[in-house]
Structures are given as structure tokens and as C-alpha cells.
Amino acid sequence: MIGVLIFPDFQLLDASGPISVFEIAGRLAGKPTSIRVLSEMPGAVRSSSGVEMLARGLRSASGLSTLIVAGGEGVISASKSARYLAFVRTAAKRGVRIASVCSGAYVIAEAGLLDGRRATTHWRRTRHFLATYPKVKLESDRIFVRDGDIWTSAGISAGIDLALAMVAEDFGEEVSRQTARQLVVYARRSGGQSQFSSLLELKAPTGRFASLLTWARENLDAPLTVEHLAEKAGMSSRHFTRAFVAETGTTPFKAVERLRLEVARQQVQSSSEAIERVAHSTGFRDPERMRRAFIRAFGQPPQSLRRAARAS
Structure with missing residues (x-):
């Protein structure tokens, strides 16, 4: 029972x-x-x-x-x-x-x-x-x-x-x-x-930047600089940054990093793809840069998360 x-x-x-x-x-x-x-x-x-x-x-x-x-x-x-x-x-x-x-x-x-x-x-x-x-x-x-x-x-x-x-x-x-x-x-x-979904964590993700964030998540290997995103949104860089922070509650740089972290973590935990390739495909480029981002966000490097996922 x-x-x-x-x-x-x-x-x-x-x-x-x-x-x-x-x-x-x-x-x-x-x-x-x-x-x-x-x-x-x-x-x-x-x-x-x-x-x-x-x-x-x-x-x-x-x-x-x-x-x-x-x-x-x-x-x-x-x-x-x-x-x-x-x-x-x-x-x-x-x-x-x-x-x-x-x-x-x-x-x-x-x-x-x-x-x-x-x-x-x-x-x-x-x-x-x-x-x-x-x-x-x-x-x-x-x-x-x-x-x-x-x-x-x-x-x-x-x-x-x-x-x-x-x-x-x-x-x-x-x-x-x-x-x-x-x-x-x-x-x-x-x-x-x-619940760690980066798009869900962003404030008001269904606002005017929703399609931009979705596009960014699908193109993480692109530069995704403020200038690049602003051009995609049809706005000046300064106006874009102010509007983006007001609507999402974070800066464009931090939002992009969170999206990259989410996808990179999924690949690290659910695939056997080399860490270096994951770093490149998600836009981190440098594995060391991705490792530092993982430690800041999750408290562990990519290799530790992969071992824990395989153990479970």
C-alpha cells in the first residue's frame, strides 16, 4: 500500500x-x-x-x-x-x-x-x-x-x-x-x-526579447556580443542594453552566459562529447573559460557534473 x-x-x-x-x-x-x-x-x-x-x-x-x-x-x-x-x-x-x-x-x-x-x-x-x-x-x-x-x-x-x-x-x-x-x-x-532553465529564470521572458533569446539559444556558437544582439533586435547598443535589463532583470552578457551554461551542462551530463567540443559548440570557445563559469554557477567543474550524472 x-x-x-x-x-x-x-x-x-x-x-x-x-x-x-x-x-x-x-x-x-x-x-x-x-x-x-x-x-x-x-x-x-x-x-x-x-x-x-x-x-x-x-x-x-x-x-x-x-x-x-x-x-x-x-x-x-x-x-x-x-x-x-x-x-x-x-x-x-x-x-x-x-x-x-x-x-x-x-x-x-x-x-x-x-x-x-x-x-x-x-x-x-x-x-x-x-x-x-x-x-x-x-x-x-x-x-x-x-x-x-x-x-x-x-x-x-x-x-x-x-x-x-x-x-x-x-x-x-x-x-x-x-x-x-x-x-x-x-x-x-x-x-x-x-527549474534551472535559464529562459525561465529571466524576468518576463515572453516580452519583446523572447524571440531574440530563443534565437540566441539556438545560435550559441555565434559571437552574441551586445552589438550583435542589438543589431538583431534593430536597436542601438545603448538603448538595447537599457531596455534588455529593464525587461529581463539582467545584462545581455549575463543572459547569454546563462543560456550557454544551460546547454553546456545538458551536453556534459547527457552525452560523451569531449569537454573541449562542448565548450566550442556552446560559444565558450576556451574549456578553461567554461570550467570557471561552471564553478561560479554550479560549484563544480564540468568533469565533476559528468561523473555525478553517470553515477546516477
Whole structure:
């Protein structure tokens, strides 16, 4: 039986995503999966969106094989609940597979289950999480991390990735792939957290420079100087720089570097292409220049990110 632990102001997709994965996988495998939504108090639990989910009390959780802890706006309060923490600890002692989605990692960490273990959480929570739980070996750029019977995943939609990996363990890779096809998602996403997308991080990326940024991402081996971009936008260099900063929240130089970093990281992590060729094709030209940019942005050189991706 799969248990999904929620609390007031939980993130709806943190719970509904894994629920849908296990529901579809069980049907495809011919082994319908029993799924229970659990909360400290039985009844309707309001999510951060205002939509409510009906939950059972913690006492109805006997027979659990897996416990998935949702995240969301109310996670800090939930992580201070003695009943939640005791419930999670007891489940772990009984050999239940424990998992978290997004900031649900706070509950598991507060219960002491992540001390000395590898884990991940939503990238916006990284600094606070590290400061709060220094004993956790946080891997901030991972979609999900498994350390023994403890699984943690990154922001929101990554709960689907985690659940698909669990399905592969429970029912086999083929059922996991079929489930992913049914959901129209990747069976296994490559690279790190999708929330790091440079186009998404830029303020107002759908404004008048949207097409320019898309073009730049597709032509990273071009010079992409301010003069080059300004000419492409049909503006003077000075006016272009002022307008670009006002709309995107960053300079043209930094925006281009972020785009190059995003594509270079994807190539480093998901291909065996030589680092020198990646540097050239993404416009860094010099591998040393790309290495310094990686360390500034990700805290690791390209080779370390590649080794970590292959190990996972």
C-alpha cells in the first residue's frame, strides 16, 4: 500500500502526481495498487491552491510499503509536528520505503532520517535547507536521489520522476516506460533540476526579447556580443542594453552566459562529447573559460557534473 502524507497548505501536485503514477502503473501491471492519503487529522485537507483533498488519519496506515511526504507552503509547520515526525520515524523503523517530494524533505530531515545521507529538495530551498540540516549531504542539482530506502526529489513535478523510478523497481522498466507514455512525460529525464532553465529564470521572458533569446539559444556558437544582439533586435547598443535589463532583470552578457551554461551542462551530463567540443559548440570557445563559469554557477567543474550524472 502506498501512503501519501499531506498537511494544510500542501502542494497539490506533490500528492496528485505520484498518486497518478502508481494508479496507472498498477493498472498496466495488472496489480491495482492501494493508495491512501494520510494526514494528522482525518477529513478534508486544504492545499495551497485552495483545492481540498480527503485524507484518512494516521492510524489507518497499517500495511504501508511506501510513504511519500508531500511538500508545499505548510511544510515548515508540518516538520514541527510531533505526530508527523513520530509517524515517519515509526514507518522507517518498520522498513517502509520513505520518500519526499519537493520541500517534503524537511519533514524527513527533521525526523532525523537524512542525517549522513544523500538527498535533494527544491532548488529555491537549498540554502535554507543546508543551514537547517548541515548533516545532510544535499545534492541540489538532482531530479531525485535515492540513498537506501530513503528517496527525495526536487521541485513539484520531480515527484513524478521519483514515482516512475519506484514503479520501475516495483513492476519493472517496461511498466515504468508505459506509465510515462500514458502520462506523456519522460520515462527518465536527463540532467539536473529543470527549474534551472535559464529562459525561465529571466524576468518576463515572453516580452519583446523572447524571440531574440530563443534565437540566441539556438545560435550559441555565434559571437552574441551586445552589438550583435542589438543589431538583431534593430536597436542601438545603448538603448538595447537599457531596455534588455529593464525587461529581463539582467545584462545581455549575463543572459547569454546563462543560456550557454544551460546547454553546456545538458551536453556534459547527457552525452560523451569531449569537454573541449562542448565548450566550442556552446560559444565558450576556451574549456578553461567554461570550467570557471561552471564553478561560479554550479560549484563544480564540468568533469565533476559528468561523473555525478553517470553515477546516477
